[in-house]
Amino acid sequence: MKLFRKIFLQTILGFxxxxxxxxxxxxxxxxxxxxxxxxxxxxxxxTDKFHEFSRKLEExxxxxxxxxAEGRKLAAVQSFRDVFGNYGAFYQHGEWICNATPYEFDYMxxxxxxxxxxxxxxxxxxxxxxxxxxxxxxSDSNIQAGILYYQDVTEIYQRTERLFxxxxxxxxxxxxxxxxxxxxxLFATMxxxxxxxxxxAAISEGNYQIRVSEGRKDELGELACSxxxxxxxxxxxxxxxxxxNRRQQQMLGSLAHELKTPMTAxxxxxDTLLTVRLSDKRREQALRYIQxxxxxxxxxxxxxxxxxxxxxxxxSGLNLQSFQVGKFLNHxxxxxxxxxxxxxxxxxxxxxxxxxxxxxDVDLLTSFVLNLVDNAGKASEEGGKIRIIAEDKAxxxxxxxxxxxxxxxxxxxxAFYMVDKSRSRKEGGAGLGLxxxxxxxxxxxxxxxxxxxxxxxxxxILSWLQSGYKMEDIR
Numbered sequence: 001m002k003l004f005r006k007i008f009l010q011t012i013l014g015f016x017x018x019x020x021x022x023x024x025x026x027x028x029x030x031x032x033x034x035x036x037x038x039x040x041x042x043x044x045x046x047t048d049k050f051h052e053f054s055r056k057l058e059e060x061x062x063x064x065x066x067x068x069a070e071g072r073k074l075a076a077v078q079s080f081r082d083v084f085g086n087y088g089a090f091y092q093h094g095e096w097i098c099n100a101t102p103y104e105f106d107y108m109x110x111x112x113x114x115x116x117x118x119x120x121x122x123x124x125x126x127x128x129x130x131x132x133x134x135x136x137x138x139s140d141s142n143i144q145a146g147i148l149y150y151q152d153v154t155e156i157y158q159r160t161e162r163l164f165x166x167x168x169x170x171x172x173x174x175x176x177x178x179x180x181x182x183x184x185x186l187f188a189t190m191x192x193x194x195x196x197x198x199x200x201a202a203i204s205e206g207n208y209q210i211r212v213s214e215g216r217k218d219e220l221g222e223l224a225c226s227x228x229x230x231x232x233x234x235x236x237x238x239x240x241x242x243x244x245n246r247r248q249q250q251m252l253g254s255l256a257h258e259l260k261t262p263m264t265a266x267x268x269x270x271d272t273l274l275t276v277r278l279s280d281k282r283r284e285q286a287l288r289y290i291q292x293x294x295x296x297x298x299x300x301x302x303x304x305x306x307x308x309x310x311x312x313x314x315x316s317g318l319n320l321q322s323f324q325v326g327k328f329l330n331h332x333x334x335x336x337x338x339x340x341x342x343x344x345x346x347x348x349x350x351x352x353x354x355x356x357x358x359x360x361d362v363d364l365l366t367s368f369v370l371n372l373v374d375n376a377g378k379a380s381e382e383g384g385k386i387r388i389i390a391e392d393k394a395x396x397x398x399x400x401x402x403x404x405x406x407x408x409x410x411x412x413x414x415a416f417y418m419v420d421k422s423r424s425r426k427e428g429g430a431g432l433g434l435x436x437x438x439x440x441x442x443x444x445x446x447x448x449x450x451x452x453x454x455x456x457x458x459x460x461i462l463s464w465l466q467s468g469y470k471m472e473d474i475r
Contacts, residue, residue, distance in 0.1 A: 007186055008179070008182055008183055008186055011182055012175060012178075012179055012182070015175065015178070016171065016175060019171050019174075020168070020171065023164065023167045023168075023171070024164070027160050027163055027164055027167075030160070031156060031157070031160045034156055035123070035132070035153065035156060038132060038151065038153055038156065039120075039132060042132055042134055042149070042151050043134060045149075046134040046136075046149045049083050049084060049088075049149065050136065050147065052083050053079055053080060053083040053084070053147070056079040056082060056083060057075060057076055057079040060075035060078065060079055061075055073092065073097070076090070076092075076145065077090060077097060077098045080098050080147070081098060081100065084100075084147075084149060085100065086100045086101055086102075087101065087149060087150060087151070088100075088101070088147060088148060088149045088150070089101055089105055089147075089148045090145060090146075090147060090148075091107050091145055091146035091147075091148070092144070092145040092146070101150065102127075103126045103127060103129075103131065103150075104126070105126075105133075105148060107146065110124075110133065110135055110148065111135070111137075111146070114135045121133040121134070121135050123153065129152055129154045130152070130153050130154040130156070130157050131150045131151070131152060131153070132150065132151045132152075132153045133148060133149070133150050134148070134149045134150070135147070135148045135149075192220045192224075193220070195212055195213065196212055196220075196223065196224065196227060199211070199212045199227065199231070200227075203231055203234065208231060208234055208235035208238055209235065210231065211228045211231060212224045212227055212228060214228065259297065260374075262293045262297055262335070262370075263297075264338055264339050265289065265293055265334075265335040265336075265337075265338060265339075266289075266290050266293050266294065267338075268337070268338030269286040269287075269289050269290050270290065272286060273286055273287070289334070293335070318360075318361040318364070318443060318444070319361050319362075319363070320359055320360060320361055321359065321360075321361075321362060322357055322358070322359045323357070323358065323359075323360070323362055324355065324356070324357055325351050325356040325357065325358055325390045325395075326351040326354055326355070326356065326390075328362070328365070328366075329349040329351055329369075329388055329390060330349065331366075332349070332366070332369050332370065332373065332388065333347050333349055335366075335370065336370065336373050336374075336377070339374070339377060340373075340377055340386070343377065343380065343381075343382045343383075343384070344382050344383050345377055345380050345382070345383070345384050345385065345386060346383075346384070346385045346386070347373065347385075347386045347387075347388070348385065348386070348387045348388070349387075349388045349390075350387070350388070350389045350390065351390045352389075352390070352391055352392075353392075356390060356391075356392060358464060360444055361440075361443075361444070364440045364443070364444075365440070365444075367436065367440065368436075368437050368440045368441070368462070369388065369395075369397065371433040371434070371436060371437050372397040372433075372437060372460050373386060373388070373397065374433060375433050375434065375458075376397060376398075376399035376401065376458070377399075378401075379399055379401030379402045379403070379457075379458060380399050380400065380401035381401065384399065384400060384401060385399070385400060386398070386399045387399075392464070393463065393464060394461050394462060394463050394464060395461075395462040395464065396459060396460070396461050396462075397459070397460045397462075398457060398458065398459040398460070399457050399458055400456065400457040401457055401458065402454065402455065403452045403453050403454040403455055403456050403457055403458055404450070404452040404454070404458055405454055409450060409452055412434050412450065413434045413435055413437070413438040413448075413450075414435060434450075437460075441462060446462055446463055446464060447462075447463040448460065448461070448462050448463075449461045449463070
């Protein structure tokens with residue numbers, strides 16, 4: 001992360017932390033004080049109501065003709081309703097005999113908490129509401145009961161939340177304004193270091209011609225001079241090694257790229273042999289696939305060295321042979337089955353006519369088609385579809401994936417060129433697939449063309465150009 005960005009973020013985060021902690025503290029203290037005032041007010045109201053209840057109960061008891069337990073109970077309930085209304089509950093003999101509130105209260109729990117907190121019941125959350133409870137027990141000659149009185153203080157908590165949200169929005173606004181000012185100030189102060197960093201990054205990416213300004217007379221100016229001298233030395237050395245490194249890199253990259261797909265097939269069949277009990281026929285078939293692919297790898301390594309021009313022995317040329325295209329496509333489908341199955345991609349092959357025969361270097365053609373299927377698989381989403389269509393005039397590989405822009409389409413056949421470098425490297429690409437395909441097509445005197453639209457898919461057409469055919473004949 002850039003140094004000035006670290007300073008900027010530390011300043012912003014410090015301001016945000018202090019402001020939010022301060023706001024939370026004051027909101028907490030404000031809410032606490034409000035609840036304390038509400039508690040005092042409720043206690044006063046409860047005391048007044050309790051005295052009024054006691055007076056009404058005493059008057060009711062005097063008017064009773066039969067001063068028995070049931071009569072006293074009815075008199076107490078009526079007096080309670082007249083005084084407390086819908087904001088209280090009356091408990092006697094193990095049950096709530098009068099509870100006009102919309103809530104259910106736990107008498108035993110409230111009684112225990114009331115005793116543990118010196119007669120004060122903490123705020124309870126019932127049915128999503130915050131309730132402040134006042135509870136007392138009556139024990140005299142007339143009646144033994146418990147009285148609970150509540151007030152809904154949810155609005156106090158909601159008001160605190162609204163104030164916090166408003167304070168947070170104000171803080172964000174101040175952060176945006178203040179952050180912009182701090183950003184501009186830091187940017188101007190640290191611009192020379194940023195320029196030096198950009199130049200170093202450009203050199204790391206291969207731009208060895210870049211230099212920085214040496215106009216300053218301080219330590220940063222001396223650093224710029226040393227940097228320019230270093231860049232010039234590096235550029236001189238790189239120019240001497242570029243061609244050799246390019247050829248070696250292309251050889252190693254080509255080998256790695258071409259080994260990946262057959263090795264996947266080999267490992268897939270090997271895992272099947274190790275984990276699945278197969279019949280003798282199917283086991284022999286799997287072993288023959290492995291043997292065939294190992295042989296192809298051996299031949300392919302020589303072919304790749306020939307293509308890169310680094311094979312020191314005499315070039316043997318193309319090993320042209322006639323083959324049945326339909327069987328060839330089925331072989332391709334079998335080789336790519338394990339790789340495509342991971343993304344649940346469907347591969348469809350079509351050969352028209354079904355007995356179509358062609359002449360080519362089968363190893364190189366296999367590499368050609370596997371590269372195209374591999375690229376199509378990377379461009380396709382899970383559950384996608386890839387089609388291989390073989391006709392007398394052309395071999396077509398098409399997908400319905402991400403597609404390629406017109407700008408990138410002009411360069412995709414360049415060695416090591418990748419449309420999305422980060423994604424291609426993450427998926428194991430090296431930017432050599434289409435370059436090798438073009439080289440294989442040229443060696444066979446075929447023509448390869450690419451059609452693509454972003455988000456619609458890509459179609460690669462390999463024209464089996466023969467005497468008498470023109471590109472207009474290839475759809």
